[in-house]
Amino acid sequence: MAGGGAAGMIAAWRAARAGHDTTLVEANDRLGMKIRISGGGRCNITHDGPMSAVLAAFPAPQARFLRPALHAFTNQDVLDLLAREGVHAQARDNGRVFPVDGAGSAAKVTAAFEAVVRRAGVEVRLGARVRALEGAAPALAALVMEDGTWLRADRFILATGGASYPRTGTRGELLAALEALGVPVSPWFPALAPIPLRTPRPEWEGVALREGALVLRAGPEGKVVDRFRGDILFTRAGISGPAALELSRPAEAARRAGAAWLGYDLGAGDVDGDLVGLQRANPHLAVHTWLARRLPERVCAPVLAERGIDPDQRMKDLPRAARKELAALLGAFPLGEPGRGDLEKGEVSAGGVRLSAVDPRTMAVKGWDNLRVCGELLDVDGPVGGYNLQAAFSTGFLAGG
Numbered sequence: 001m002a003g004g005g006a007a008g009m010i011a012a013w014r015a016a017r018a019g020h021d022t023t024l025v026e027a028n029d030r031l032g033m034k035i036r037i038s039g040g041g042r043c044n045i046t047h048d049g050p051m052s053a054v055l056a057a058f059p060a061p062q063a064r065f066l067r068p069a070l071h072a073f074t075n076q077d078v079l080d081l082l083a084r085e086g087v088h089a090q091a092r093d094n095g096r097v098f099p100v101d102g103a104g105s106a107a108k109v110t111a112a113f114e115a116v117v118r119r120a121g122v123e124v125r126l127g128a129r130v131r132a133l134e135g136a137a138p139a140l141a142a143l144v145m146e147d148g149t150w151l152r153a154d155r156f157i158l159a160t161g162g163a164s165y166p167r168t169g170t171r172g173e174l175l176a177a178l179e180a181l182g183v184p185v186s187p188w189f190p191a192l193a194p195i196p197l198r199t200p201r202p203e204w205e206g207v208a209l210r211e212g213a214l215v216l217r218a219g220p221e222g223k224v225v226d227r228f229r230g231d232i233l234f235t236r237a238g239i240s241g242p243a244a245l246e247l248s249r250p251a252e253a254a255r256r257a258g259a260a261w262l263g264y265d266l267g268a269g270d271v272d273g274d275l276v277g278l279q280r281a282n283p284h285l286a287v288h289t290w291l292a293r294r295l296p297e298r299v300c301a302p303v304l305a306e307r308g309i310d311p312d313q314r315m316k317d318l319p320r321a322a323r324k325e326l327a328a329l330l331g332a333f334p335l336g337e338p339g340r341g342d343l344e345k346g347e348v349s350a351g352g353v354r355l356s357a358v359d360p361r362t363m364a365v366k367g368w369d370n371l372r373v374c375g376e377l378l379d380v381d382g383p384v385g386g387y388n389l390q391a392a393f394s395t396g397f398l399a400g401g
C-alpha cells in the first residue's frame, strides 16, 4: 500500500481485516496530512443524504464509475466507523457533515482512522516515499523507495493522492510512473482552486461580490459556457470564494482552449429600467450613492472613474450612454480573462488514472493482475462539500477488498 491518506488508510484497514499482511508506506512522518487541514481544520467528512444524491453531485461519467464504491461504503458507513472511535458528526443545513467538536476536529478524525488502521494490524512505515514502480503488465514487481530499496508484494494498492498542496506530501509523481508503465492517465489539472485574473485588482483584496453568479464565457463568440451561483472574493492575484473554486476547472480548460472571460452576474434585474424610473422619481440622487447600494464601497469609485462617470453626478443629468454602461456593469460585472490556473492551490486535482482503465467494482487497473488504485489518484474530482473525501474513503474500501 502506498499513501496513508483518506483512501489509503481505509484500503489498508480493510485489507488487514481481511487477513492480508499489509504494509502501508507513507511519505510524511504522519498519516492523513490532508485530512488534518481539510475543511479549515474541521474536516467536512462527507455529504449527507441518500447515495444517489451524493453521486449526482459528481460529473456524470465520474458518478457512473463511483456508483459501486459509494454504495459499498456509504456516508453512513464512514460516520459509523468514526462514531465507534468516539468521533461524532452532524450534518449542517447545506448537507455538509462535520464532527460536532468544532475547531481542530480534523485532527480527531485523522486519529480515529489511524487507530483503526493500527488496530487492524497494518505495518505503517512513515517517512517512506515511493520513487518509482518496477514491473510490466500484467504484474507489478515492486515499489522502488526513495532510499533505493525495493518493496515487493503479491498485490499493490496505490493511494498517493493528487498533485495539489505538495507541502502536504502529494506531488503527483506516481501518475507519470503509471503512464510509463502503459496505464492510461489524464494529466493533472487544477480544480477547486482560486482563479488568477490576467488583470488582477489587488487593491480590492478582501472585497466580496455576493448573491449573484460567476459566469464563464468562452470561444470566438463569447458564449456563456458555465455559471455557478455563489459569492466571490477578490484576492491579490484574482478571485476566490465558493463560485470561483467551482468554476476554476472549466475556466482553466477554456483558457487553454484559447479564449475565456469571467463576469459576475449580480442578479440586479432590469437595471436600465430602474435607472430610467429613478431619474424621474429621485432626480437629485448622486450616482455614487445609488451604486454603493449595489456594489461594495471600495469598488464604486474606481469603476465609475474607469468609465469616466462623475460620482457626484445627479441622476437627472446622467447621459444615456453612462446609464447603459451602469446597467451593463451590474448585469455582468467584468472580471476579465482568467490567468494560468495553479494546480498547487486546488483543494483537489482533476486528472489522474483514467476511469476507463479501472474496474469500478474492485479498483483494479485493467490488464494488471496485482495493481489497484484509489482516491484522488483516480481521475475523480467532486465539488466542495465532503464529496471528495467520501469518494476517497469509498474507492479505498473497494481497493482494500
Ligand SMILES: Cc1cc2nc3c(=O)[nH]c(=O)nc-3n(C[C@H](O)[C@H](O)[C@H](O)COP(=O)(O)OP(=O)(O)OC[C@H]3O[C@@H](n4cnc5c(N)ncnc54)[C@H](O)[C@@H]3O)c2cc1C
Binding pocket: 002, 003, 004, 005, 006, 007, 008, 025, 026, 027, 028, 031, 032, 033, 034, 035, 037, 038, 039, 040, 043, 044, 045, 046, 128, 129, 130, 131, 159, 160, 161, 162, 164, 165, 168, 169, 170, 171, 172, 173, 174, 346, 347, 348, 374, 375, 376, 377, 385, 386, 387, 388, 389, 390, 392
Ligand atoms: C486545503 C484542503 C481542504 C480540503 N477540505 C476537504 C473537505 O473538507 N472535505 C472533502 O471532502 N475534501 C476536502 N479536501 C480534498 C480531500 O482532502 C482529498 O480529496 C482527499 O484527501 C483525497 O484522499 P487521498 O487519500 O486520495 O489523498 P491524500 O489524502 O492526499 O493522501 C495521499 C497520501 O499519499 C502520500 N504520498 C503521496 N505520494 C507518495 C509517494 N510517492 N510515496 C508515499 N506516499 C505518498 C501523501 O503524503 C498523502 O499522505 C481538501 C483538500 C485540501 C487541499
